[in-house]
């Protein structure tokens with residue numbers, strides 16, 4: 001039997017406005033915000049508004065509605081952060097590296113010769129995340 005969705009996970013709290021985040025973008029089906037422990041400058045998370053634990057339980061139509069937002073954010077991260085490339089990461093269940101059990105896509109800007117930082121910290125303060133979020137928002141506005 002597959003694990004169920006826990007509505008007390010931190011991303012569900014962010015969606016309900018019970019926890020804060022540095023917001024980048026939002027539409028009917030998605031929310032994009034800065035990762036609090038970025039593995040690269042400009043590391044954004046894109047999540048569906050629907051309650052999905054991970055790739056296994058989201059419906060195919062809901063996933064299809066989410067992916068244009070992932071593409072939009074990837075384009076804006078690349079241009080706003082002046083990145084040379086972008087990596088998407090998406091982890092499923094603990095053995096797959098998942099820590100927060102609400103489906104999310106990591107959008108990671110990449111530059112040649114710049115390694116990703118290891119996962120798990122340090123936490124970056126909102127004011128610093130906001131500098132990168134502003135660049136990505138500006139790129140979104142220019143799309």
Ligand code: 5GP
Pocket residue numbers: 010021022033034035036037038090091097098099100101104119120121
């Ligand atoms: P994963 O579940 O894919 O392994 O990673 C979860 C991601 O969520 C990590 O990159 C972590 O830094 C990020 N994260 C964990 N808690 C919070 C939080 O409260 N706010 C934000 N913005 N990101 C978080």
